[in-house]
Amino acid sequence: MVEVPESLSIGQVAERTGLSVHALRFYEQEGLFVNAVRRGPGGRRIYCQDDVDWLNVCIILRASGMPLTVLRRYADLVREGAGNVDERLALMREHQERVTAQIGSLTESLDLIRFKVGVYEDLVSQGDAALRQCHGPSLPPGEARTPGLRHEAMVE
Amino acid sequence: MVEVPESLSIGQVAERTGLSVHALRFYEQEGLFVNAVRRGPGGRRIYCQDDVDWLNVCIILRASGMPLTVLRRYADLVREGAGNVDERLALMREHQERVTAQIGSLTESLDLIRFKVGVYEDLVSQGDAALRQCHGPSLPPGEARTPGLRHEAMVE
């Protein structure tokens, strides 16, 4: 189906990972690769598909907020090979918890955001006249959806 | 029920928002307050409950990834008062989309993370002997859960 060439240039890897050429060199310098990047004639970097696969994992971990230091630690562990699976597990579990918490926090925030969008939608659809009632009534459902917040700030 | 004093010191506001005293001054300097912070004798900042409410909104927006520049823009709009509800709505909708997208992306990432946690859990529970089969079989459900990724990188 798809041809998978054995050797990839930095530009090709950049293209298929979405990382910049700069970032690839930076990642290498930061020790984020599991296998040392080989060099071809003229000292040019030669990547293989495995590198791209690994980078795609890195990208996902980064996208989910794993700091480079942790990612480096993880790469170190993988590079070391067998014998540290428990540590990898701990690291990944910790990250999982952070991500789960982050999703929870964002979902909570979304409550407020949705509420505000709703308020503004109502105001827009009612025309500007309604704005004068800004600090009046018109807030029955807010409390249930955003329990911790006082009303005054909610309508601004 | 709870007493709400009219005047709050910077320390009190820090305490009840969780922001640092430094951050409060920084936020003020960045124009993130809707109402100018009043000053008491000796030039000390005097906050009121409205400020705390507003800050709590800010905290949620920040926690959901709204940059300070956008938050400032939002504060500007609110400070201006009526007549820009459509712009507020646009701003908040945009943020809502970003947050929704972010939750989606994190949830996707979580698939990979869970998968890796699962792999490591299996390896740990099976003992180290299983590690030698690392690049062998044992990966049936991975594809459905993480479609875009090749298998090799998944077991590292």
Add this chain to the structure above:
DNA sequence: CTAGGAACTAGAGTCCTCTCTAGATCAACC
């Protein structure tokens, strides 16, 4: 009066993650 603690200001420093610059090399094509 004095000590302690909180607050003030302006501005520098930090941390993270790149991103860009500058100048040199290299391979390929016309």
Add this chain to the structure above:
DNA sequence: GGTTGATCTAGAGAGGACTCTAGTTCCTAG
């Protein structure tokens, strides 16, 4: 041979969001 375009290195710069420093001022209690 010359140009183009990709790559190389080392290191500087950027931007976001604080955080901390230094030196000062002010209030309150003993």
